[in-house]
Amino acid sequence: MSDTLAGTKxxxxxxxxxxxxxxxxxxxxxxxxxxxxxxxxxxxRCPLQCPYCSNPVELDRGSTELTTxxxxxxxxxxxxxxxxxxxxxxxxxxxxxxxxxxVQHATDVGLYSNLITSAVLxxxxxxxxxxDAGLSHVQISFQGNEPVVxxxxxxxxxxxxxxxxxxxxxxxxxxxxxxxxxxxxxxxxQLSDIIQMAIDLDADRLEVANVQYYGWALxxxxxxxxxxxxxEETSRIVExxxxxxxxxxxxxxxxxxxxxxxPKKCMGGWGRQFFNISPAGKVxxxxxxxxxxxxxxxxxxxxxxxAWIWQNSEAFNRYRGTGWMPEPCKTCEFREADFGGCxxxxxxxxxxxxxxxxxxxxxxxxxxxxxxxxxxxEGRESRFLYRNFAGGTLETGDRQxxxxxxxxxx
Amino acid sequence: MAGRNISVSETSRPKLPRHAKLKFDExxxxxxxxxxxxxxxxxxxxxxxxxxxxxxxxxxxxxDMLAAKYAAPRKAIATDVVxxxxxxxxKGFLTEARENTA
Numbered sequence: 001m002s003d004t005l006a007g008t009k010x011x012x013x014x015x016x017x018x019x020x021x022x023x024x025x026x027x028x029x030x031x032x033x034x035x036x037x038x039x040x041x042x043x044x045r046c047p048l049q050c051p052y053c054s055n056p057v058e059l060d061r062g063s064t065e066l067t068t069x070x071x072x073x074x075x076x077x078x079x080x081x082x083x084x085x086x087x088x089x090x091x092x093x094x095x096x097x098x099x100x101x102x103v104q105h106a107t108d109v110g111l112y113s114n115l116i117t118s119a120v121l122x123x124x125x126x127x128x129x130x131x132d133a134g135l136s137h138v139q140i141s142f143q144g145n146e147p148v149v150x151x152x153x154x155x156x157x158x159x160x161x162x163x164x165x166x167x168x169x170x171x172x173x174x175x176x177x178x179x180x181x182x183x184x185x186x187x188x189x190q191l192s193d194i195i196q197m198a199i200d201l202d203a204d205r206l207e208v209a210n211v212q213y214y215g216w217a218l219x220x221x222x223x224x225x226x227x228x229x230x231x232e233e234t235s236r237i238v239e240x241x242x243x244x245x246x247x248x249x250x251x252x253x254x255x256x257x258x259x260x261x262x263p264k265k266c267m268g269g270w271g272r273q274f275f276n277i278s279p280a281g282k283v284x285x286x287x288x289x290x291x292x293x294x295x296x297x298x299x300x301x302x303x304x305x306x307a308w309i310w311q312n313s314e315a316f317n318r319y320r321g322t323g324w325m326p327e328p329c330k331t332c333e334f335r336e337a338d339f340g341g342c343x344x345x346x347x348x349x350x351x352x353x354x355x356x357x358x359x360x361x362x363x364x365x366x367x368x369x370x371x372x373x374x375x376x377x378e379g380r381e382s383r384f385l386y387r388n389f390a391g392g393t394l395e396t397g398d399r400q401x402x403x404x405x406x407x408x409x410x
Numbered sequence: 411m412a413g414r415n416i417s418v419s420e421t422s423r424p425k426l427p428r429h430a431k432l433k434f435d436e437x438x439x440x441x442x443x444x445x446x447x448x449x450x451x452x453x454x455x456x457x458x459x460x461x462x463x464x465x466x467x468x469x470x471x472x473x474d475m476l477a478a479k480y481a482a483p484r485k486a487i488a489t490d491v492v493x494x495x496x497x498x499x500x501k502g503f504l505t506e507a508r509e510n511t512a
Contacts, residue, residue, distance in 0.1 A: 034437055036449050082437030084449055112431060112444040137429050137446045176429030178446055204429060204502060205446055247416070250502045252447070 034082035035310060039089055039116075039276040039287060042071060042102065046092040048118045049155030049386035049393075050143065052182060052217035052224060055091065056290050059389050060279040068098040070300065072105045074277060077306045079109035089116040091279065100129045107134030114139060116180075119166035120159050127166065131173045138170045139178040139207075145193040153187065155386045167201045178205040184224035185377060188234055195241050199249055206249055208238055210256035214288045214344050219392065222381040225373050231259050257359040258373045262334060263341025264359070270319040270343055275310065283309045285316055288344040292353045319343050324354060328362045416506050418469065418496040420488060425465030427505040432460050445503055456498075459491055465507035469495065 044059040066074070078086065086106050093099055094117055106113040114137045115130065127138075140163055144150030150160035170177045179198040183191065191208065198206040210231075211217050211224050226234070238253045245251065257264050267274050267286045276284040281300040284290060290297065295318065298309040310316060318324065322335050329340040340346075341357025349358045349369055358365040383395040418424065426432060431444045432452075441457045443450040452460060462472045473488035480487075498504040 037447075082435070084433075084435065084442065084444055110433075114446060136431065136444070139446070174428060176427065176446060204427075247500045247502065 033272070035275055036083065036273045037085040037087065038078055038083050038274065039087045040071070040074070040093075041089050041091060041276060041278055041287065042066070042093050042099075043095050043279050044091040044389075045095040046090055046118065046387075047095075047120055047156055048092070048159065049388055050141075050153060050182070050216075051155075051220040051384035051386055052184065052211040053387040054212070054215065054217075054287055055387070056288065057215050057219070057391070058290070059091075061389070064280040065096075066279065066281045066300070068101060070281065071098075071102050074281075074300055074306065075102070075105050075111065076109050077300075079111055081307050081310070084112060085114065086111045087114045087116050092118050092121060094121045094126065100126070100133050103130055103135050104133035112136045117141070117166075118154070118159070119163045120156065122166045122169075124169045127169050127175075128173055131175050135175065137176045137178065139180050140167050140170070141180045141182065142194065142197070143182070144187045145190045145197045149187050149190060153384070155384070164201070167203070171202045176205075177201065177203045178207060179203045180207045180209060182209050182211055183226070183234065184211045185226045185230060186224065186382065188226055188230045191234055191237050195237070195245075195249075195251070199245070203249060205252070207252045207254065208234070209252075209254040210234075212254075212256075212342075212345075213258070214342075214348050215291060216385070216387045216392070218348055219385050221373070222376040222379055223384055225258070225377040226256060227377040228259060228374065230377075231256060257341070257345075257357075258370060260359060261361050263338050263345075263357040265338045266342035266345075266357075269321075269339035271310070271316040272320070272339075275316075283313070285319070286344065289315070291344055292347045295353070319353065326354060326356065328360075329356050332362065416499050416504070418492050418499055418504075420468065420470040420473065420492070422469050422495070423465055423467060423507050424463045424469065424495055424499070424504050425507060426460065426463060426503065430503045432457070443503060450503070455490075456494060459494060463495075463504070 041055070043062065043065055044055050045062055075086065088099065088102065093115060096102070103113055103115070113135055115135055116139045119140045142150065142160070142163060143153035144160065147160040151157055154160070167177060167179070179201060181194045195206065210226070213221050217224060238251060242251045271285050276287045276289070277300065278284060278290070282290065282297045283300060283306060284297055289295065295315045297315050298304055298313045300306060304313070322339070325335060325340055329335050338360075341359055343353040345359060346355045346357045347353035350365055356363040358369045360366060385392040385394050416422065416424070429445055433442055433444060435442045440451055443452055458476070459472060462475065469488070469491060473484055473491055476482070476491070477484035477487050495504055
């Protein structure tokens with residue numbers, strides 16, 4: 001439901017950049033070191049049906065989810081491993097009845113916890129209980145700045161109004177707030193208004209995250225891909241707002257990598273700083289990694305500790321560092337700047353996760369893919385394939401919301 | 411927006427905002443500031459200054475304390491402390507006690 005850690009976090013450069021400083025303390029042999037943050041997708045159940053959902057197309061059913069005790073054991077292991085931050089995500093993390101208990105446990109073991117939420121299931125009491133349990137930060141996704149566009153993208157009536165209400169409660173409870181705005185061709189015209197909405201909501205931080213095209217988003221690429229004119233306008237608006245709002249509203253900008261020259265440093269490099277745990281307990285180098293066929297992922301339900309999986313498992317070591325790289329990455333001066341881009345995107349677009357990410361202009365496939373994206377961005381397809389457990393539902397003119405709502409849960 | 415977009419001066423009484431937590435990381439043996447989607451590693455001086463930022467003490471008082479402790483010129487210390495805190499404030503990792511920001 002959110003692109004939060006989907007690579008391209010624009011970590012601040014300079015001497016106070018924690019990642020850079022922490023990495024310098026590691027020996028060259030330990031190129032991956034101790035993970036900083038882990039995304040816990042505690043459920044894939046979600047009342048929203050966003051067509052760019054970052055969850056895999058094959059969703060984990062509710063019946064396969066880790067139990068409360070299993071998640072608590074995971075949290076304890078992560079703290080011991082040296083992980084500093086936990087992102088409770090989904091699906092919709094508050095669809096789990098034990099969310100307050102899990103946040104409390106994260107606090108008890110010393111983890112800084114973020115809630116990455118669609119907000120629509122939260123009550124004020126539940127949010128207050130989460131604050132009391134030590135929740136450090138709330139991130140709410142927005143699909144637009146007004147209900148007509150936003151509720152259509154979310155595939156849920158009244159979602160936008162509810163999100164605004166929860167954002168207001170978040171600040172009343174003095175919890176820090178990030179507004180996460182996932183941007184694409186059908187809402188980029190609202191960007192200036194979304195920035196103003198974040199200011200009006202007294203948000204501390206705004207993520208302007210262009211959709212990343214794997215999984216559901218790849219299926220919906222023709223309906224979502226922005227035009228190059230939109231991207232140029234977006235960059236201009238973001239840069240102006242960043243300068244104007246310095247110290248008031250921090251704005252992180254995730255560029256659409258199809259239109260970039262170099263690929264994003266996805267996840268900070270495969271298996272270097274971050275990982276994910278899926279609802280069923282798979283330990284994944286990124287949230288889309290299960291889309292790569294042929295890679296086996298270890299589970300927290302196996303006999304191995306999470307530390308062992310992080311250090312030794314085949315899936316984490318396969319694309320770690322630079323040794324796996326083919327040309328043009330192998331001899332490229334940027335190989336440690338971007339680590340060859342995104343493995344999942346390379347797999348989705350070239351059929352081999354070991355290829356250079358075609359988002360890079362040095363990839364032999366870049367021109368073909370870029371031109372196809374440009375054609376799609378100028379095409380007529382605007383209908384969404386909504387995300388659900390039934391493999392997706394194509395938008396129709398007379399959508400029957402009630403019928404679709406029944407497919408949201410596992 | 412109270413407490414944000416602050417201009418640090420000797421009369422400021424800064425503190426870390428709720429979303430930024432200063433913590434000693436036992437695993438890595440370094441001080442860290444934890445914030446949304448960020449982990450910063452402040453240097454020793456920054457840690458010492460940040461530990462004085464309680465929302466009550468003024469920057470002038472901090473400069474006095476540090477000048478005495480290190481037997482260093484107060485003016486230079488005050489300049490450095492203000493610059494360091496302003497940098498943190500611009501990045502959203504520092505706020506002021508609310509009653510000061512009307």
